[in-house]
Amino acid sequence: DQQVKQNSPSLSVQEGRISILNCDYTNSMFDYFLWYKKYPAEGPTFLISISSIKDKNEDGRFTVFLNKSAKHLSLHIVPSQPGDSAVYFCAASAPRAGSYQLTFGKGTKLSVIP
Amino acid sequence: NAGVTQTPKFRILKIGQSMTLQCTQDMNHNYMYWYRQDPGMGLKLIYYSVGAGITDKGEVPNGYNVSRSTTEDFPLRLELAAPSQTSVYFCASSYIVDGYTFGSGTRLTVV
Numbered sequence: 001d002q003q004v005k006q007n008s009p010s011l012s013v014q015e016g017r018i019s020i021l022n023c024d025y026t027n028s029m030f031d032y033f034l035w036y037k038k039y040p041a042e043g044p045t046f047l048i049s050i051s052s053i054k055d056k057n058e059d060g061r062f063t064v065f066l067n068k069s070a071k072h073l074s075l076h077i078v079p080s081q082p083g084d085s086a087v088y089f090c091a092a093s094a095p096r097a098g099s100y101q102l103t104f105g106k107g108t109k110l111s112v113i114p
Numbered sequence: 115n116a117g118v119t120q121t122p123k124f125r126i127l128k129i130g131q132s133m134t135l136q137c138t139q140d141m142n143h144n145y146m147y148w149y150r151q152d153p154g155m156g157l158k159l160i161y162y163s164v165g166a167g168i169t170d171k172g173e174v175p176n177g178y179n180v181s182r183s184t185t186e187d188f189p190l191r192l193e194l195a196a197p198s199q200t201s202v203y204f205c206a207s208s209y210i211v212d213g214y215t216f217g218s219g220t221r222l223t224v225v
Contacts, residue, residue, distance in 0.1 A: 043204050043216030100145060104156035
């Protein structure tokens with residue numbers, strides 16, 4: 001039973017346009033959400049996070065939006081660059097419940113076309 | 115900065131063999147984790163540790179064992195390897211949730 005769902009296995013976007021990656025979760029105890037980026041033959045690297053007390057967090061070209069009532073978050077990349085081509089994992093945890101383990105989605109492979 | 119170091123990077127095991135995947139971190143993180151990633155799947159937690167001497171099972175612990183005798187090291191032991199354990203294994207460490215640092219992975223094939 002997947003608690004974190006990324007329903008799009010892949011996404012192709014033209015360079016310079018916006019990339020929107022989506023993630024849904026089912027566990028209402030989750031209150032901290034993260035996005036990780038993974039290149040082939042490398043480990044995932046942390047990209048951006050958001051706490052449930054916020055609905056938006058920005059870091060340069062990357063913005064994460066959280067809709068708690070819909071149990072949905074999204075990662076926006078603007079503008080998209082070819083170097084952004086990677087697999088993006090959504091992850092969630094419940095630190096206020098004392099749980100720091102991350103539960104990951106299956107990932108979305110983003111291809112940015114030059 | 116080495117971060118999280120995993121060895122070996124690749125390994126082929128025969129069914130029934132055993133091996134230990136090594137993981138070392140030099141960031142003095144209390145939390146350490148082992149995940150596996152199967153093709154087209156997300157990362158699934160095998161075992162985790164909140165400090166030296168303390169370990170606990172994750173989502174998919176069967177067929178694996180861990181130990182945490184020091185802050186730095188968190189080896190993962192596979193006993194009686196099975197084809198279902200063919201996967202890419204990632205070790206990670208963290209101080210807090212934001213600070214997950216992953217190793218580069220060990221690609222294991224069981225034949």
